[in-house]
Amino acid sequence: xxxxxxxxWLLRIYLALIFLFVFVPIATSMVFSFNxxxxxxxxxxxxTWHWYDMVYKDPDTWEAIxxxxxVALTSSVLATFIGFCTAYTDFRYRFRxxxxxxxxALLPPTxxxxxxxxxxLAWFSKIGISGRVGSIIVAHTVLCAPFAMxxxxxxxxxxxxxxxxxxxxxxxxELAAMRHVVIPFTLPSIISALCLTMAVSFDEFMIAxxxxxxxKTVPVMILEILQGNVDPRINAIGSFVFAxxxxxxxxxxxxxxxxxxxxxx
Amino acid sequence: MGAAQFVLENVAKxxxxxxAVNPMNLEIRSGEFLAIMGPSGCGKTTTLRMLAxxxxxxxxxxRLNGVRINEFKPHERETxxxxxxxxxxxxxxxxxxxxxxLKMRGVPKAERAERAHRWLQRLExxxxxxxxxGNLSGGQRQRVALARALVTExxxxxxxxxxxxxxxxxxxxxxxxxxRLQKELGITFVxxxxxxxxxxxxxxxxxxxxxxxxxxVGTPRExxxxxxxxxxxxxxxxxxxxxxxxxSRKAGxxxxxxxxxxxxxxxGENNPIHPGNRVDLVIGADLIEVSAEPIWxxxxxxxxxxxxxxxxxxxxLHFETExxxxxxxxxxxxxxxxxxxxxGKPLYLHWDADTVYCLASRTSDERGE
Numbered sequence: 102x103x104x105x106x107x108x109x110w111l112l113r114i115y116l117a118l119i120f121l122f123v124f125v126p127i128a129t130s131m132v133f134s135f136n137x138x139x140x141x142x143x144x145x146x147x148x149t150w151h152w153y154d155m156v157y158k159d160p161d162t163w164e165a166i167x168x169x170x171x172v173a174l175t176s177s178v179l180a181t182f183i184g185f186c187t188a189y190t191d192f193r194y195r196f197r198x199x200x201x202x203x204x205x206a207l208l209p210p211t212x213x214x215x216x217x218x219x220x221x222l223a224w225f226s227k228i229g230i231s232g233r234v235g236s237i238i239v240a241h242t243v244l245c246a247p248f249a250m251x252x253x254x255x256x257x258x259x260x261x262x263x264x265x266x267x268x269x270x271x272x273x274x275e276l277a278a279m280r281h282v283v284i285p286f287t288l289p290s291i292i293s294a295l296c297l298t299m300a301v302s303f304d305e306f307m308i309a310x311x312x313x314x315x316x317k318t319v320p321v322m323i324l325e326i327l328q329g330n331v332d333p334r335i336n337a338i339g340s341f342v343f344a345x346x347x348x349x350x351x352x353x354x355x356x357x358x359x360x361x362x363x364x365x366x
Numbered sequence: 367m368g369a370a371q372f373v374l375e376n377v378a379k380x381x382x383x384x385x386a387v388n389p390m391n392l393e394i395r396s397g398e399f400l401a402i403m404g405p406s407g408c409g410k411t412t413t414l415r416m417l418a419x420x421x422x423x424x425x426x427x428x429r430l431n432g433v434r435i436n437e438f439k440p441h442e443r444e445t446x447x448x449x450x451x452x453x454x455x456x457x458x459x460x461x462x463x464x465x466x467x468l469k470m471r472g473v474p475k476a477e478r479a480e481r482a483h484r485w486l487q488r489l490e491x492x493x494x495x496x497x498x499x500g501n502l503s504g505g506q507r508q509r510v511a512l513a514r515a516l517v518t519e520x521x522x523x524x525x526x527x528x529x530x531x532x533x534x535x536x537x538x539x540x541x542x543x544x545x546r547l548q549k550e551l552g553i554t555f556v557x558x559x560x561x562x563x564x565x566x567x568x569x570x571x572x573x574x575x576x577x578x579x580x581x582x583v584g585t586p587r588e589x590x591x592x593x594x595x596x597x598x599x600x601x602x603x604x605x606x607x608x609x610x611x612x613x614s615r616k617a618g619x620x621x622x623x624x625x626x627x628x629x630x631x632x633x634g635e636n637n638p639i640h641p642g643n644r645v646d647l648v649i650g651a652d653l654i655e656v657s658a659e660p661i662w663x664x665x666x667x668x669x670x671x672x673x674x675x676x677x678x679x680x681x682x683l684h685f686e687t688e689x690x691x692x693x694x695x696x697x698x699x700x701x702x703x704x705x706x707x708x709x710g711k712p713l714y715l716h717w718d719a720d721t722v723y724c725l726a727s728r729t730s731d732e733r734g735e
Contacts, residue, residue: 269420270447271467271514273466285455
């Protein structure tokens with residue numbers, strides 16, 4: 102009894118420490134984004150919206166946010182589409198070398214980002230499409246598709262195989278069964294895959310930095326500001342990026358867990 | 367019973383080099399209630415899935431009303447199925463589930479709703495029309511699955527162990543629902559099950575399958591009282607099977623040497639069994655009488671009572687004969703009270719010669735093993 106309580110408490114402390122390590126730096130950055138002092142030091146100066154205002158008025162920021170959103174939206178849609186197709190072939194068919202097929206489909210995130218980024222840059226300049234917004238989209242799609250596949254595949258694994266057959270049996274051809282059964286069933290995971298891949302793309306720095314050329318995304322812009330000097334604008338942008346990604350991930354998580362618990366038949 | 371609706375001619379199914387169904391021939395008549403019964407893995411579900419087009423036969427031909435349908439896709443057939451898992455669409459409510467088949471056929475919305483409603487009413491679940499599937503009981507879901515399959519008014523309904531997930535008392539209620547529906551609609555029901563009680567309670571004809579082959583096709587009575595081989599005799603009911611050798615045949619009476627002693631049975635004139643043949647004697651557990659004293663009868667043997675089981679009011683009594691064989695006897699529970707059963711109590715079992723069904727033993731070559 103007493104030992105159990107001790108273990109419980111130790112685990113609680115451990116958990117608290119983990120959260121502390123993860124969130125204190127982010128919280129610090131957020132706090133300093135409202136601090137009027139130029140240099141991050143204690144005690145804090147007065148409260149200010151000044152840094153947000155500067156960021157807001159800087160056309161470069163808006164340009165970067167526009168590029169980031171365009172890239173995130175497009176590549177998340179493409180990655181989710183590819184991820185869905187891969188997950189569905191895995192669900193539906195059995196074929197030789199399926200193991201290899203799946204391993205290949207899941208490979209990109211396991212490659213060190215810098216290697217992937219360099220390879221992308223080399224390849225894009227070889228075929229002459231480097232330095233465009235399109236090249237970031239292609240590269241992010243490659244990076245994100247495995248995440249989308251993993252999420253959608255989990256949902257498909259919960260699907261009774263008879264559901265699709267039942268649709269055919271009731272007069273649906275393959276396309277109609279896909280539209281009226283498979284997609285509705287996987288819809289929560291499709292939406293959460295969209296959010297998740299959007300978050301990954303929105304956050305991603307390394308590849309974007311290598312292949313973007315003059316089309317800076319938000320993380321690339323942050324680095325460039327940082328290289329110049331210490332600037333509290335970073336804290337403001339950082340807080341904004343954090344809020345966007347956390348929202349996307351939380352939405353993804355809510356959709357996924359809510360739907361999976363309530364729709365079991 | 368009408369004319370042949372489905373004809374299966376030498377239909378076989380293999381998955382890779384694994385045989386699911388050996389070449390089989392079967393005629394399914396229009397308007398009959400046909401049960402396909404057998405232990406798990408006997409090929410009964412595969413056979414049903416071939417009728418629905420969900421599996422393509424590896425060999426042979428399936429004809430529907432005389433037309434070869436091997437190449438027809440599932441959605442090109444009118445063979446709706448009630449699934450063991452029910453396979454209701456969890457993201458649609460009850461009404462939308464029932465409307466699904468109509469929607470796929472392009473029936474306009476208003477007509478869809480009206481026809482679905484009619485079926486929900488008929489199956490007494492119209493008050494749940496707008497509910498989610500997850501908020502229904504097992505029996506209600508069963509009815510939704512039936513309504514969904516029948517809403518397109520098909521000429522045949524395929525059922526794959528639809529009652530296996532229900533409680534015993536619900537099973538009996540659903541059986542009456544199914545029998546009534548089948549009689550009222552007059553369409554063919556093909557019902558796959560491993561449960562004898564379901565098959566015997568509902569079917570006009572029963573197909574017994576084992577290891578991918580059809581063992582016997584017949585009415586429930588034929589299957590029960592006149593099994594054509596030992597597998598069927600063992601599979602159905604609580605038959606006692608005693609092996610023996612025919613020792614004499616005169617005037618329609620056979621005498622067989624068995625471990626128990628000499629068992630007498632009747633034998634039709636055309637029966638090709640002769641002295642020296644090995645036979646399996648099938649004695650229905652419900653046809654054996656028990657008495658405290660020896661009785662003059664065609665067959666009477668002493669046996670010790672060793673145990674009993676109850677299912678409702680029916681008791682299955684287990685006896686051990688002097689040869690060490692076990693014999694099962696089924697009695698109404700109230701009939702057993704006068705016997706004052708106690709473990710090891712010596713009693714006498716007797717049965718008439720005309721209750722014994724005599725089967726020629728199949729040798730292993732005949733089985734094709």
